Amino acid sequence: MDRVRFDFETGDLQGWQVMEGRFGALVSDRAMCRNTPGQLYPKEGRYYLSTTELADGGFDDGMTGVIESPVVRLTGPVVTLHVGGGAHPETYVALCTEDGVERKVARGANSETMQRIRWEVPELVGTRVFLSVVDRHTGSWGHVTLDAVELQGVLDLEATQRLRQTYEARKAARLKAQEAEAQARARRRGEHRKQLRDPAYLFAQGQSRVYSGETLEAIAMPVGGIGTGCIQMDGHGRPALWQIFGNYHAARIRDSLLGIRCKVGASRPVVRALQDIGTGPFQGMRTARFRGEYPFGWWSFRDPAVPVEAELEVFSPLVPGNARDSAFPAAVFRVTIRNRGSKPATVHLLALQQNALGLNPAEEPAGREAPSYGGNRCRVVREPGLTMAAMSREGYPGTMALAALGGHVAASADCGSLDTAHQSFAETGTVGGPTETPPSPKGRTFNAALTVPLRLEAGESRTQVFLIAWHVPGQVHGEGKWQSEGCMYENWWPDALAVARELKRRLPELLLRTQ
Known part of the structure; x- marks a missing residue:
């Protein structure tokens, strides 16, 4: 079975690329935990990817951006990875298809411990996918850690080059969709404020929301x-x-x-x-x-x-x-x-x-x-x-x-x-x-x-x-x-x-x- 592994043990990004924002020491060899002094950092080998580490040994959760992996053509259904850091909606790792659609998402648990994630995606076998590390949170636990990524597939460097040329277009489409959603939310809030002034609405039997x-x-x-x-x-x-x-x-x-x-x-x-x-x-x-x-x-x-x-x-x-x-x-x-x-x-x-x-x-x-x-x-x-x-x-x-x-x-x-x-x-x-x-x-x-x-x-x-x-x-x-x-x-x-x-x-x- 063909396998592609990103473990960052070479001390570099192994073909991953920062597509947006800025980061410090993305590939880190931190040995000890920050929050539990004296405890070894829970990583697989020496190196791992982190969006919070700085070259001087400090950290900065205010850094934000997006990092994308090379494109992989899946020949099998299994993708595994270790994910830690923040549990926020704005801090996650996504498995994406070439069109940028996020098919699977994993987050940390506001913890230095990286959880092992296993995705089974038989519907994507034969298609090209990539992983996207998204960090858009600037508060506490505003970072992502990643290690030991493994996909059943083969690298597609030509598709990787094409994908990276489309990032700005994908970003523009995302921002446009976010703007449309913000406008829709504003309309819903306005309608809700009207309802809160309507006695018939306030005293009506409600329904559970799913x-x-x-x-x-x-x-x-x-x-x-x-x-x-x-x-x-x-x-x-x-x-x-x-x-x-x-x-x-x-x-x-x-x-x-x-x-x-x-x-x-x-x-x-x-x-x-x-x-x-x-x-x-x-x-x-x-x-x-x-x-x-x-x-x-x-x-x-x-x-x-x-x-x-x-x-x-x-x-x-x-x-x-x-x-x-x-x-x-x-x-x-x-x-x-x-x-x-x-x-x-x-x-x-x-x-x-x-x-x-x-x-x-x-x-x-x-x-x-x-x-x-x-x-x-x-x-x-x-x-x-x-x-x-x-x-x-x-x-x-x-x-x-x-x-x-x-x-x-x-x-x-x-x-x-x-x-x-x-x-x-x-x-x-x-x-x-x-x-x-x-x-x-x-x-x-x-x-x-x-x-x-x-x-x-x-x-x-x-x-x-x-x-x-x-x-x-x-x-x-x-x-x-x-x-x-x-x-x-x-x-x-x-x-x-x-x-x-x-x-x-x-x-x-x-x-x-x-x-």
Whole structure:
């Protein structure tokens, strides 16, 4: 198989070209992280591409511009790359066709850690493509990092020369389209202002809005009961920010996801994360659509390579007039799979969660490692209709639980890294590992995982429920005369397992009363 690789290990741009703007030391050999002093920079080799580095060793997020790769004629469907830096709409790497249309987009996660992205584009095999690094953001995390780009294809230098001659025309077309969109937005704002002065409009029954594409970037939906802290679900379906430990500054826990493995007949199994942005080796679904009516959030995922439809409902019980039933320190994840095809489908669902007890929110774990981890434990607990991965930490009062309702649940207290879990899940539909762990060594924790098999006949749909529960007593809130300690939920539940047990027992009732 023909392969083109851009790893920048020659210390130069390897044929990439700055098409617009200015940058400093685009190809950098920075050895240590800026935000976590003493930690090695997470890159593949010595060099990587960065839009923030300066030749004197400093950095400047105010630099903006566009860098384009040489043109590659794809002979295979797979493109892989490592992307880090900002998560803004204006900082991204795009896979483009010769006409400049962006067919795939990847962003960083406001982190120095570069995520491995894998795109499968069988529809583009035989066509010419290029990669575009776009940095038009001048604020915090206003940069892109890129490394280890690999495409199944061959370089086309003649097409590269033609492409670069068209950049100004492509730029003019983009600016014209942006101007037209700005005018359309202005018209919509004017119409909306008129509506806000119209009593008939203000008192009419509203309709839910469905969000997709770039609008997903602006969504952050909190789940968690009143006074319990929250997990912020982003528009892509990821549990992106965690504030369940009494932490005002949100923690980021990358090793937390739902996944799907689908197989029809003798076809090769397809594995995806139930989100439209990949996490590590778990490729995201092609598209996501979000609709929210607090406390519910609904995501709809589609991918032409996945022969079923996937829907995700996330909520925490909220019962007006009942403080206790509105204060479960937990989130409910209801995954519905529909087989619209004409043949039976074998589906496995995965819930993977890192034991994050004791994590310093200022640290972003590198896989299962963070300086504040250590002494973390996981064990599998099985009860009728409920399987839980119980998480604790030596010397720490809090607990967490990942749970799956129903039977036929496979469970692991330590499924290893995301790469290990992905390989096992792709091969077997389950993940390996023990049912109980010893305390983790200093600087490391464990990832627990639950998997559930579903067989769907043609036209059939099935729903599987997962839970994440937490119980972190003794949290300090506020300061000075406003300082207080503890959460009300400590008076109602002794630990996260008790929270999950009650949710399992009362879920139909709580769902009905919340709706």
